Amino acid sequence: MSNTAPNPDDTPPAxxxxxxxxxxxxxxxxLSGNFRYVACKRVGIGQRTFKRWMALGKKYPSGxxxxxxxVVVAAETEAETRAVAAIIRAGQEDAKHLEWWLERKFPQRWGRGRGELLELKREIAELRKQIGPAACSE
Known part of the structure; x- marks a missing residue:
């Protein structure tokens, strides 16, 4: 057992x-683009407190x-909207920004691994044909 006092930085704020x-x-x-936990740290509240307030807001929407x-959801929505608009604007000068956005927004169509995934699916289908349906059902 240690006689050292606990570090106050190790306990969440009240x-x-x-x-x-x-x-x-x-x-x-x-709104400036930070995550919820960063906002909590900045204003000095614990993440549990934030989550509790959000849960209470869902349960009691009129209070x-x-x-x-x-307000939190609106700020997140506005931050995302601004970020996407900035990416689209940057894409007017350099298409890599649009490529990045498309890969994440529509990974099935634009993702980097799309070609490899389609090839693997074809190979699996071919292997299933070769070994027969009985072996695949086990």
Whole structure:
């Protein structure tokens, strides 16, 4: 057993009261493109507190937590919209940005492994024909 005092940095911050100012601060951090956990660290709340507030917002959409949830989701939606628009704009100058976006948005059609995946599917179908349906059902 150690006589050393616990490091206060190892314990999550105590839950804070949800306020409109805190909601706006979190939304601004998320809107600038950060993840939820980064917003939590920046404003000094634990991730569990954030998740609890989001769950309460889902359960009670008309209260303060419902408003919090709507603001967070709206900030995430706006951040994503802005990011995609920036990628599309960058693609006007350099097509690699559009290629990157297409690979992720439509991986079945544009993914880098698409050709290899189709070839593997063809090979599997051919092998199934060769060994027969009985062997495939085992």
């Amino acid at each position: 839950p804070r009261k949800l306020t409109p100012e805190l909601t706006e601060a979190i939304a601004a951090i998320i 303060i937590y419902g408003g919090f949830r709507r």
